[in-house]
Amino acid sequence: MNFLPTPEFAAELDAQDALRDFRNRFHIPLTPEGRSTVYLCGNSLGLQPKAARAAVEAEFESWEKQGVEGHFHGTSPWMHYHETLTASTARLVGAKPVEVVVMNNLTTNLHLLLISFYRPTAMRYKVLMEGGAFPSDQYALESQVRMHGLAPEEAIVELVPRPGEHTLRSEDILAKIQELGNTLATVIIGGVNYYTGQAFDMAAITQAGHAVGATVGFDLAHAAGNLKLALHDWDVDFACWCSYKYLNSGPGGTSGVFVHERFANRPDLPRLAGWWGHDPSDRFQMKKGFRPMTGAAGWQLSNAQIFPMAIHRAALGLVDEAGGMAALRQKSELLTAYLEFLVRNLDLPREMLEIITPADPAARGCQLSMLVHHNGRQLFDFLAAAGIIADWREPNVIRLAPVPLYNSFGDVQRAGQVLAEWAGKAK
Known part of the structure; x- marks a missing residue:
């Protein structure tokens, strides 16, 4: 044009x-x-969104009139509130419903996922990220490798542009993955770099990471609601994102999580557990012994954050109404x-x-x-x-x-x- x-x-x-x-x-x-x-x-x-205030007011009214019974009664009982976000979230990131859940905040979710998907061994211990990533990602990875008794300067490999350039070349990312080979445990890159605005070829990165035996995940803080994503088809292992940028769900808004369906029934996969991620069929029996829910929902820890989720539901509705x-x-x-x-x-x-x-x-x-x-x-x-x-x-x-x-x-x-x-x- x-x-x-x-x-x-x-x-x-x-x-x-x-x-x-x-x-x-x-x-x-x-x-x-x-x-x-x-x-x-x-x-x-x-x-x-102008609809945000009414969405939260509806939950205030439910709390006002029903108290604790709001968990089980009303138009959107809180017991299942997070499930009302599942279909829209799956469409948003190109996933199956079982692969997504809305919970917590972004960096909390990044830590929860790294507990499961960064599992270093004596040989395979390195993690690859883009240099100049958002500080939360840098801090999260530094603390994760230290928890495994590793030194960040040895375990974390940062991708940097060529001299005189501002962004990374796709061929350089793929070459570094191949170079690290069987020493590479996990790739974790921002889908869109917050500073330069560069969007990465997530499909190619995932394929390259899997080819050398690494797990591959993405921080989609600047990609969710911005790019057309296809996490399931790209075969991404895990991802998380915030909802307060392109998804318009308010400051400190709730976060989304993606875990590929191949991990849906992996109770053996190490994770931090909480009762909201426990199998709901006997959750209220208050027994010992964690049995995770199927899919991404099994990474939940605590009750749904109803008021932030109410805003998020209103905002996601606008995305759907606009045609996705x-x-x-x-x-x-x-x-x-x-x-x-x-x-x-x-x-x-x-x-x-x-x-x-x-x-x-x-x-x-x-x-x-x-x-x-x-x-x-x-x-x-x-x-x-x-x-x-x-x-x-x-x-x-x-x-x-x-x-x-x-x-x-x-x-x-x-x-x-x-x-x-x-x-x-x-x-």
Whole structure:
């Protein structure tokens, strides 16, 4: 498509957008003057669905009127509440219902899964991750290898870009997996790197990891609700994700877990156990001896977090109503391409500003990371003063994420216009 940087062109794209009305289902933050902001920070915290408040109020009412009986009565008894999220979650990540469960928070779930899927031996003990991963992943892996009596500097192998490059090449990831061979126990990589916005070829990574005998998992914090995933078909062993970024389920929202169905009936697989993961047929008999539920649900520890899950259910409903990730991804690619056009149309030298997110739509989500070599913080403040809500990452990266559920092409055009105003002053 031949893009134009004008408001009229953006308005034409918005008029053709089948998803344009979903924007009205969200609360858009306002500037101090009362104008709508251009919110491009959904990769950090998604906006509040208007349905969220009513969803939580319904559970407050159930608690108010029924007390403990709310576990067993009402339209959505709490005893089975997490099950109301299963079908939508499975569709979201390309899984079978038995392979997913919603519980806890992201890093908690990452630890629970690593307990089961990082099982080092004297020979096979190394874990492969991308360098510059989100700190929680780094801390989790460091502590996991230490619990096995290993030194992180020896057990953890970090993938880094080639000199002069900002992102990893797929062939280098696959080559490193092959090089590590039978010393590699586990691969754990972010589906989308939070800093650069690079999306990794999860199918190829999984195949390569399995070929050398390693387990393969992904932190999908920046991929769930952003990319069209097919975890079951890709043969991924395990994965987890948060719900507060592209899934719009509120700050600190609940987390999703995927465990491939080949582990569904593996009570021998080491795990940390809790009573909510116990076989429900005799859970309330309070017996000793943990017998895990079938599938991912067997990794649960505690009762469902009803209020966060109520928000999450409302948010997932919007994804389904929009036509799922296929429809959202189609709009997302066009939105991000338009943003890329507007940034490149500034015609600034790389020594001043460069996009470090891959240009290939298949290798990125709906995020562009701009490396601002001079006065980056001033540009971020300039955007903020104009009502453009972006994200600043030290030392000099600005992340912009046009989210297909609530961002418009007009939003993107407005951001490009403000960038052009800054560029005119900076040249």
